[in-house]
Amino acid sequence: MIKMLNNVGKYLIMLGEIFRRPTKWRIMKGLIFKEIDELIIGSLGIVAFLSFFIGAVVTIQTALNLNNPIIPKYLIGFTARQSIILEFSPTFISIIMAGRMGSYITSSIGTMRVTEQIDALEVMGINPLNYLVFPKLIASITYPFVITLSMFIGILGGYVAGSFGGYLAAEEFVKGLQDDFTPFHVIYAFIKTACFGFILATVPSFYGYYMEGGALEVGKASTKAFVWTSVAIIVCNYILTQILLT
Amino acid sequence: MIEVKNLKKSFDDKEVLKGITTTYEPGKTNLIIGQSGSGKTVMLKTLLGVHEPDSGQILFDGRDFATLDANEKRNLRTEMGMVFQGSALFDSMTVEQNIGFPLKMFTNKSNAEIRDRVQEVIDRVKLVDANTKMPSEISGGMQKRVAIARAIVNNPKYLFCDEPNSGLDPKTSIVIDELIQEITHEYQITTVINTHDMNSVLQIGEHIVFLKDGKLVWEGNSKEIMQTDNEDIVDFVYSSELLKEIRRFHTNK
Numbered sequence: 001m002i003k004m005l006n007n008v009g010k011y012l013i014m015l016g017e018i019f020r021r022p023t024k025w026r027i028m029k030g031l032i033f034k035e036i037d038e039l040i041i042g043s044l045g046i047v048a049f050l051s052f053f054i055g056a057v058v059t060i061q062t063a064l065n066l067n068n069p070i071i072p073k074y075l076i077g078f079t080a081r082q083s084i085i086l087e088f089s090p091t092f093i094s095i096i097m098a099g100r101m102g103s104y105i106t107s108s109i110g111t112m113r114v115t116e117q118i119d120a121l122e123v124m125g126i127n128p129l130n131y132l133v134f135p136k137l138i139a140s141i142t143y144p145f146v147i148t149l150s151m152f153i154g155i156l157g158g159y160v161a162g163s164f165g166g167y168l169a170a171e172e173f174v175k176g177l178q179d180d181f182t183p184f185h186v187i188y189a190f191i192k193t194a195c196f197g198f199i200l201a202t203v204p205s206f207y208g209y210y211m212e213g214g215a216l217e218v219g220k221a222s223t224k225a226f227v228w229t230s231v232a233i234i235v236c237n238y239i240l241t242q243i244l245l246t
Numbered sequence: 247m248i249e250v251k252n253l254k255k256s257f258d259d260k261e262v263l264k265g266i267t268t269t270y271e272p273g274k275t276n277l278i279i280g281q282s283g284s285g286k287t288v289m290l291k292t293l294l295g296v297h298e299p300d301s302g303q304i305l306f307d308g309r310d311f312a313t314l315d316a317n318e319k320r321n322l323r324t325e326m327g328m329v330f331q332g333s334a335l336f337d338s339m340t341v342e343q344n345i346g347f348p349l350k351m352f353t354n355k356s357n358a359e360i361r362d363r364v365q366e367v368i369d370r371v372k373l374v375d376a377n378t379k380m381p382s383e384i385s386g387g388m389q390k391r392v393a394i395a396r397a398i399v400n401n402p403k404y405l406f407c408d409e410p411n412s413g414l415d416p417k418t419s420i421v422i423d424e425l426i427q428e429i430t431h432e433y434q435i436t437t438v439i440n441t442h443d444m445n446s447v448l449q450i451g452e453h454i455v456f457l458k459d460g461k462l463v464w465e466g467n468s469k470e471i472m473q474t475d476n477e478d479i480v481d482f483v484y485s486s487e488l489l490k491e492i493r494r495f496h497t498n499k
Binding site for chain 1: 294295296316319320323324326328330331332334335336337348350351352406
């Protein structure tokens with residue numbers, strides 16, 4: 001418990017340190033674009049693939065369970081939309097990203113720690129936290145773009161599976177998508193996404209930056225980072241849902 | 247010149263440096279030697295400002311590191327170069343980018359000026375056909391040359407090397423030692439080297455500080471180390487039969 005509180009304190013101090021002694025803009029600009037490429041653009045393929053098939057499966061599962069003739073078919077589209085926008089895209093894609101982005105961040109920073117590259121930055125008078133974590137934090141501002149894409153492709157997957165699989169007519173699916181649409185649900189999803197983006201950039205950085213030991217510990221730190229990033233996302237999801245939707 | 251005055255440093259209750267006083271002069275290769283656990287790494291890291299001393303002073307040409315404000319400390323750091331034990335080259339950058347990194351960070355030089363200066367130091371450390379290679383694509387000896395080039399590219403006044411020969415074969419070690427010594431003489435840098443390597447001690451030890459249990463127990467140069475009767479240093483330096491034989495041959499002791 002004390003160790004956990006100690007880590008929370010260290011994490012908060014780290015957040016403050018990220019903004020101190022900023023790196024020259026001339027260098028930082030390049031680092032930010034590099035991180036956007038690695039973390040955001042590099043994730044689009046896997047996000048699109050997962051979203052399409054999960055969207056399709058959500059639609060098929062809903063169709064198979066809504067077999068009562070009294071229940072209108074367009075509710076399949078409605079359910080797919082709600083599950084994808086409210087939970088699947090923001091939360092579950094973020095947990096998958098905790099594995100992809102998180103392990104990349106922890107292992108790259110952890111390897112720099114092991115091979116004294118972080119010490120080299122420090123000795124040169126550079127703030128390593130600003131140099132290494134700030135660009136990731138800025139790149140994470142574009143993370144909602146990934147989730148927008150996931151929502152769109154997830155719904156497209158549902159549309160394709162529902163209409164081409166013969167579970168409901170394409171018009172009914174579209175009618176379900178438009179039925180009882182609450183724009184605030186999208187805002188809620190993006191508020192969550194922005195918070196998850198922040199967690200995805202900072203928690204794995206924390207585990208990479210403060211790791212001790214050798215190559216084996218880099219692997220252990222990556223696993224720990226994945227676990228705690230997921231925990232933080234799930235807890236944050238609960239708190240935000242409680243605050244924003246009730 | 248770096249003056250160290252009564253430097254003390256403890257971790258928790260363990261006193262690692264117990265009041266060290268010495269002076270490192272410019273244009274000389276200053277060596278810190280001692281057994282593992284003698285405090286030499288802590289000494290080097292304290293000189294670099296990574297550890298804050300508990301008491302005592304470290305004066306860089308009269309400037310006390312501990313009393314400087316954040317900006318002055320940053321400026322002083324730009325006057326330092328460091329060669330790490332494992333080279334600590336940035337994996338994501340090419341050789342050229344690694345060497346040019348301090349210039350990009352701390353100067354307002356144009357890209358063309360940076361390129362010219364980088365090429366100048368690459369030629370100085372005799373790195374051939376490595377400009378666009380990644381650190382993982384070059385040998386350990388070449389990585390050390392890149393690390394030296396990066397450390398001197400911004401014309402430092404102070405150069406620190408942590409076991410620069412670690413992991414290198416004896417021949418390459420001598421080449422690296424000689425390179426560090428040449429650069430030290432050429433640019434009148436105050437160079438401080440942390441080493442275990444007895445070849446380095448005998449080859450480039452112009453000023454040697456021997457630490458034992460956090461205390462400075464002997465100070466001298468490579469000639470004096472051959473003659474000394476100090477038991478601690480004799481035990482440490484002449485630990486192998488071969489070295490004992492060499493000493494007998496040189497001193498008839």
